């Protein structure tokens with residue numbers, strides 16, 4: 001990808017995509033995409049948490065919900081969209097962090113407008129990068145556990161249902177700890193990111209700023225608190241997975 005606005009690759013000129021190129025290489029455009037992808041990911045979190053709250057209702061209801069999701073014709077398309085959103089958000093997080101570092105070292109760029117908002121103390125961009133990285137680590141383990149069924153110490157065949165597999169992941173000491181830390185960092189990330197997205201989209205007139213900041217913190221507490229509650233309470237109230245389903249370090253189960 002070309003790095004300046006005037007220097008465009010031939011395919012950009014050929015397909016008349018200068019507007020897209022401008023969006024991707026300008027810092028305003030990057031912030032805009034960061035904001036849009038962030039808000040769409042927030043939408044995913046609302047849906048994901050709502051579905052997972054069925055773990056409190058019962059195994060049957062949770063399994064029916066999982067079955068329903070798995071039978072959706074457009075599921076692969078939605079998953080692809082989600083992956084694109086994650087990757088775009090991640091890519092821009094790295095790019096804007098590099099820009100910020102370079103600008104700070106030359107000492108001609110300060111981001112005073114967004115300093116110290118949400119539940120995080122100062123230098124929000126660095127905090128966003130750190131909290132986002134922790135959330136990424138958690139999501140990777142989470143996908144290995146539940147989406148790709150790749151944990152060598154889980155016997156997925158014996159677990160058999162989505163409910164049993166999810167409870168097994170929430171009860172496993174390693175996953176439990178990482179999920180808990182991940183959801184707390186998710187809360188920090190959202191407490192600044194939710195409001196920051198509105199600002200990046202140009203939707204934060206000064207008089208609405210306190211409202212947006214309060215909404216951002218409330219959203220973060222609701223989402224992170226909701227997910228963390230599953231980690232804390234579900235293993236205690238759910239039917240425990242059968243001992244044969246979980247491998248012990250002495251006798252690892254072959255998958």
Ligand code: HEM
Pocket residue numbers: 048052066079082135139142143146147162166170179183186227228230231
């Ligand atoms: C801590 C409580 C959580 C529980 C119990 C939970 C449960 C699940 C389950 C059961 C699946 C598998 C869906 C399937 O069968 O394909 C899944 C997938 C997924 N989860 Fe979670 N989740 C939790 C938190 C989170 C959080 C906080 C995030 C994001 C920050 C997240 C992101 C994802 C993603 C991206 C997928 C893959 C979606 C797909 O490809 O269909 N989860 N989760």
